[in-house]
Amino acid sequence: MTAHPGLGRPREFDLDVAARDAMNVFWDHGYEGTSLPDLIEGTGLSRGSLYKAFGDKKKLLLAALDLYMAEGLRATADLLSQPGTVKEAIRASLLRYAHLSSDEAGRRGCLVVAIAVEMAAHDPALAERAAQMFRRIQQLYVGAIVRGQANGEIAEGDEQVMARFLVCQIQGMRVLGKTGGLEADMVALVDSAMLMLERN
Amino acid sequence: MTAHPGLGRPREFDLDVAARDAMNVFWDHGYEGTSLPDLIEGTGLSRGSLYKAFGDKKKLLLAALDLYMAEGLRATADLLSQPGTVKEAIRASLLRYAHLSSDEAGRRGCLVVAIAVEMAAHDPALAERAAQMFRRIQQLYVGAIVRGQANGEIAEGDEQVMARFLVCQIQGMRVLGKTGGLEADMVALVDSAMLMLERN
DNA sequence: TTTTTAAGGAACTGATTGGTTCCTAAATGG
DNA sequence: CCATTTAGGAACCAATCAGTTCCTTAAAAA
Numbered sequence: 001m002t003a004h005p006g007l008g009r010p011r012e013f014d015l016d017v018a019a020r021d022a023m024n025v026f027w028d029h030g031y032e033g034t035s036l037p038d039l040i041e042g043t044g045l046s047r048g049s050l051y052k053a054f055g056d057k058k059k060l061l062l063a064a065l066d067l068y069m070a071e072g073l074r075a076t077a078d079l080l081s082q083p084g085t086v087k088e089a090i091r092a093s094l095l096r097y098a099h100l101s102s103d104e105a106g107r108r109g110c111l112v113v114a115i116a117v118e119m120a121a122h123d124p125a126l127a128e129r130a131a132q133m134f135r136r137i138q139q140l141y142v143g144a145i146v147r148g149q150a151n152g153e154i155a156e157g158d159e160q161v162m163a164r165f166l167v168c169q170i171q172g173m174r175v176l177g178k179t180g181g182l183e184a185d186m187v188a189l190v191d192s193a194m195l196m197l198e199r200n
Numbered sequence: 201m202t203a204h205p206g207l208g209r210p211r212e213f214d215l216d217v218a219a220r221d222a223m224n225v226f227w228d229h230g231y232e233g234t235s236l237p238d239l240i241e242g243t244g245l246s247r248g249s250l251y252k253a254f255g256d257k258k259k260l261l262l263a264a265l266d267l268y269m270a271e272g273l274r275a276t277a278d279l280l281s282q283p284g285t286v287k288e289a290i291r292a293s294l295l296r297y298a299h300l301s302s303d304e305a306g307r308r309g310c311l312v313v314a315i316a317v318e319m320a321a322h323d324p325a326l327a328e329r330a331a332q333m334f335r336r337i338q339q340l341y342v343g344a345i346v347r348g349q350a351n352g353e354i355a356e357g358d359e360q361v362m363a364r365f366l367v368c369q370i371q372g373m374r375v376l377g378k379t380g381g382l383e384a385d386m387v388a389l390v391d392s393a394m395l396m397l398e399r400n
Numbered sequence: 401t402t403t404t405t406a407a408g409g410a411a412c413t414g415a416t417t418g419g420t421t422c423c424t425a426a427a428t429g430g
Numbered sequence: 431c432c433a434t435t436t437a438g439g440a441a442c443c444a445a446t447c448a449g450t451t452c453c454t455t456a457a458a459a460a
């Protein structure tokens with residue numbers, strides 16, 4: 001779907017750009033709340049082009065979701081592999097989520113959370129997609145925690161449970177941020193969660 | 201609107217029952233995902249009766265939300281005021297949320313979270329309603345934490361931050377539960393969160 | 401019984417929904 | 431230059447949407 005077969009008129013728009021534009025529309029209005037005219041306006045494409053490129057509305061959401069998840073995972077992975085102590089790296093990644101859960105960004109919320117809350121109960125494929133995202137973030141933190149435990153920075157304990165706990169805290173911040181919280185309050189939540197790594 | 205003025209034909213259905221029926225519909229399908237026919241089927245009422253009693257779809261959602269929040273707050277308040285140690289009471293209330301975030305109940309999720317995620321960014325009144333719910337749960341936990349600190353059960357520390365932390369953990373569980381988690385995993389999250397009260 | 405009030409239901413509105421199907425224009429490979 | 435293939439857009443589809451209006455029916459108060 002991505003590579004041009006070489007024959008016939010080539011696509012005049014970028015699939016990734018279109019998916020990203022659609023992502024922003026779904027992000028702001030959810031799935032049911034997004035109409036085809038919304039997507040047309042957001043991408044600047046026509047109905048025909050959109051359907052030819054992505055199939056239908058649901059498949060377009062999946063493409064947008066994959067883009068969103070890949071970028072989110074990359075951002076967290078980058079922060080967790082930063083030089084310095086492991087705890088500093090973990091805190092930095094949590095502070096990013098705190099920032100994303102505050103003020104305007106917080107009000108906008110997280111696309112994965114929005115789709116999980118809106119659609120997971122009715123759409124097993126989307127539920128699995130969201131669960132996969134949560135698991136992957138968890139594994140990123142598992143890696144950091146294991147490193148921290150190895151060098152004595154982080155208390156012993158089930159690394160899966162500790163990582164899952166951080167993921168839970170992150171998703172909680174994203175929900176609380178929907179009603180517009182101050183970043184200072186979110187940072188306090190991060191500091192509370194960091195204590196878990198001290199003593200477990 | 202609740203009390204019958206005494207003149208004219210009295211209402212043949214119970215407002216609370218109708219609001220509760222509507223609550224279940226919104227709960228399962230969200231706001232945008234709920235159509236008027238859905239509400240008619242769910243309540244067993246007609247369009248005319250529904251609009252005469254509640255005004256419009258949004259006001260019906262508010263009535264349903266108020267019912268949901270009142271019951272949720274009462275359940276948590278009850279568990280927190282149970283005899284025994286304060287920590288046992290807090291744990292019991294968190295275990296209730298863990299149960300509500302597991303398996304089928306988890307997949308169904310929380311109406312307040314659903315509405316907050318779907319509508320808060322676009323509807324300030326609903327955002328405030330959800331924020332109010334989060335604040336009230338937080339204050340319930342503040343009361344318990346202060347009691348626990350007074351008798352030495354719970355570590356010293358900012359009771360508002362500690363309570364907010366628990367609320368954040370609760371909302372996180374409800375998000376994770378949307379993709380269908382095991383209750384044992386949720387209980388492990390509760391135990392992790394309880395550690396916060398030990399040492400802060 | 402009469403008057404007053406509102407419940408309940410049916411019919412209808414204009415707008416919009418997601419989705420399909422054309423047709424024309426254009427860019428490629430041969 | 432020509433044949434092939436697809437992009438892009440316009441017109442159109444049946445279905446459904448939230449919401450309104452009107453009318454009949456029924457219950458209470460006087």
